[in-house]
Amino acid sequence: MELGKTAYVILGMLRTRPHTGYEIKAIVDHSTRFFWAASYGQIYPELKRLEEAGLVEGDAEPQGGRRRRAFSLTAEGRRELEDWLASGEPLHSELRHEGLLRFFFADAVSTEDQLDLVRDMREMHERARDEMRAIRPKAEEARSERAEQFPLRTLDFGLAYQDFIIDWCARMEREIQDSGGS
Amino acid sequence: MELGKTAYVILGMLRTRPHTGYEIKAIVDHSTRFFWAASYGQIYPELKRLEEAGLVEGDAEPQGGRRRRAFSLTAEGRRELEDWLASGEPLHSELRHEGLLRFFFADAVSTEDQLDLVRDMREMHERARDEMRAIRPKAEEARSERAEQFPLRTLDFGLAYQDFIIDWCARMEREIQDSGGS
DNA sequence: TATAGCATGTAATTAGTTACATGATTAA
DNA sequence: TTAATCATGTAACTAATTACATGCTATA
Numbered sequence: 001m002e003l004g005k006t007a008y009v010i011l012g013m014l015r016t017r018p019h020t021g022y023e024i025k026a027i028v029d030h031s032t033r034f035f036w037a038a039s040y041g042q043i044y045p046e047l048k049r050l051e052e053a054g055l056v057e058g059d060a061e062p063q064g065g066r067r068r069r070a071f072s073l074t075a076e077g078r079r080e081l082e083d084w085l086a087s088g089e090p091l092h093s094e095l096r097h098e099g100l101l102r103f104f105f106a107d108a109v110s111t112e113d114q115l116d117l118v119r120d121m122r123e124m125h126e127r128a129r130d131e132m133r134a135i136r137p138k139a140e141e142a143r144s145e146r147a148e149q150f151p152l153r154t155l156d157f158g159l160a161y162q163d164f165i166i167d168w169c170a171r172m173e174r175e176i177q178d179s180g181g182s
Numbered sequence: 183m184e185l186g187k188t189a190y191v192i193l194g195m196l197r198t199r200p201h202t203g204y205e206i207k208a209i210v211d212h213s214t215r216f217f218w219a220a221s222y223g224q225i226y227p228e229l230k231r232l233e234e235a236g237l238v239e240g241d242a243e244p245q246g247g248r249r250r251r252a253f254s255l256t257a258e259g260r261r262e263l264e265d266w267l268a269s270g271e272p273l274h275s276e277l278r279h280e281g282l283l284r285f286f287f288a289d290a291v292s293t294e295d296q297l298d299l300v301r302d303m304r305e306m307h308e309r310a311r312d313e314m315r316a317i318r319p320k321a322e323e324a325r326s327e328r329a330e331q332f333p334l335r336t337l338d339f340g341l342a343y344q345d346f347i348i349d350w351c352a353r354m355e356r357e358i359q360d361s362g363g364s
Numbered sequence: 365t366a367t368a369g370c371a372t373g374t375a376a377t378t379a380g381t382t383a384c385a386t387g388a389t390t391a392a
Numbered sequence: 393t394t395a396a397t398c399a400t401g402t403a404a405c406t407a408a409t410t411a412c413a414t415g416c417t418a419t420a
Contacts, residue, residue: 004379005280012287022399035282039381044401066388066399085288086295091281091306095343098187099273100217104336105194106267107329113268124273147289149361154286157350161277164346168339179331186407204371221409226373248371248416 003080006042007050011073011081014056016146018072021047030135031151034128034158047071055080099124103172114176122169129162185262188224189232193255193263196238198328200254203229212317213333216310216340229253237262281306285354296358304351311344 003011009032013024021043028038050056055077058069073081099121106114132155139152185193191214195206203225210220232238237259240251255263281303288296314337321334 005283006379009283012283012290015287015290020399021401022397026398032283032286035277035279037276037380040401041382041403042380048401063398064389068399081287082290085284085291085299088298088302091279091284091299091302093277093279093281093306094219095217095275095277097217097273097275099275100336100339101187101191101194101214102267102273103339104214104332105190105197105263106332108194108197108264109267116270117267117273120270120273124275150286150288153354153357154282157282157285160350161346164343168342172335175335188407202371203373204369208370219408222373223375223410224408230373245370246417250371 003084004046005036006038006046007055008081008084009036009038010043010046010050010071011055011077011084014071014073014077015081016148018059018070020068020070030138031155034132035154050077111176115173118169118172118176122166122173125162125165125169129159129166132158132162185266186228187218188220188228189237190263190266191218191220192225192228192232192253193237193259193266196253196255196259197263198330200241200252202250202252212320213337216314217336232259293358297355300351300354300358304348304355307344307347307351311341311348314340314344 009028010024013019013027019027021040024043024047025038025040028036032038047056047058051058051071054074056071057074058071061068061070099117102117103121106117109117136152136155136159139155142148143152191210192206195201195209201209203222206225206229207220207222210218214220229238229240233240233253236256238253239256240253243250243252281299284299285303288299291299318334318337318341321337324330325334
């Protein structure tokens with residue numbers, strides 16, 4: 001069974017308890033989004049496919065007149081998730097960074113424009129760091145209440161990653177100022 | 183004029199001298215690919231669009247019976263590139279990392295599987311670091327011969343980025359071993 | 365003489381975003 | 393009563409990869 005990565009995001013989110021598509025989106029948005037995002041346009045069709053494949057099961061749980069389907073893993077779904085987690089398949093990773101792309105070509109612009117670019121990059125990563133900090137209490141909760149170690153570790157990776165880039169930007173700001181003069 | 187990012191990659195690669203589509207691909211492959219990739223399926227159609235828009239110009243330079251079109255920036259093309267480089271538009275950035283995605287869910291597997299995952303991640307980033315190291319001499323050349331500072335700085339960012347992840351993986355390997363027991 | 369590299373391109377597919385459409389419930 | 397949030401979904405579009413097709417040139 002060849003599943004897309006988004007399918008595994010969904011299976012993974014259902015590993016502890018059932019969730020609606022809406023909830024999955026919300027959980028993704030303050031956890032995996034920093035290294036793997038998902039939109040409604042992916043989640044709902046994917047849930048349908050996973051159900052047809054017998055990997056998840058949708059249980060109708062209407063709240064008043066509001067329809068609501070909470071999905072849970074089937075035995076096969078759990079097996080599929082664990083197989084993927086334990087499989088040694090090559091781990092694809094990519095960084096897509098418009099700031100770095102501009103930085104690469106920055107010989108073509110003035111020292112002022114170079115500095116503006118690096119400052120913008122730093123500010124962007126500072127905002128990302130702040131968002132992650134705001135989320136951290138939830139991940140700590142998951143650790144203490146459900147004994148899950150890895151979501152918090154992953155978030156702390158994200159925090160360290162943002163700090164790494166912020167520091168690099170600060171270094172570049174100094175380097176450009178020193179070499180470019182004014 | 184709203185251009186896709188790949189259009190700017192191409193304009194940027196033509197900033198110093200003319201290149202064929204084939205050459206652009208080769209240059210991208212050992213420079214921007216680490217944070218912005220491009221395939222033939224993007225490059226050739228995009229060159230055509232840019233030519234129609236008057237931003238690049240293709241000059242037929244057949245080598246024997248082999249057709250060959252070297253593209254260069256027009257005045258408008260150069261302006262477009264510099265406008266983009268100097269524009270304060272939000273710098274979109276994303277990390278898409280399958281290793282981190284698995285790591286996030288790794289509470290679901292054994293300590294051994296957790297360690298295997300982190301080791302695989304580390305090895306992947308070690309390979310990426312080695313590739314970048316192999317490329318570095320070319321970037322040093324560009325610095326000394328063409329006085330371009332930024333391609334080398336960008337590559338050094340990439341190297342530091344790989345080292346950052348490699349160190350984090352090593353730290354996680356120790357942490358998992360300490361907490362997981364055996 | 366055959367293989368690697370130079371060179372150009374298209375077609376099909378996949379992945380993903382964005383915008384839209386709908387409607388119920390809860391809290392201010 | 394109205395705005396925010398919960399909830400489900402589709403359609404259109406955009407970006408990008410992969411595979412394929414073609415053919416020349418230089419080198420081992």
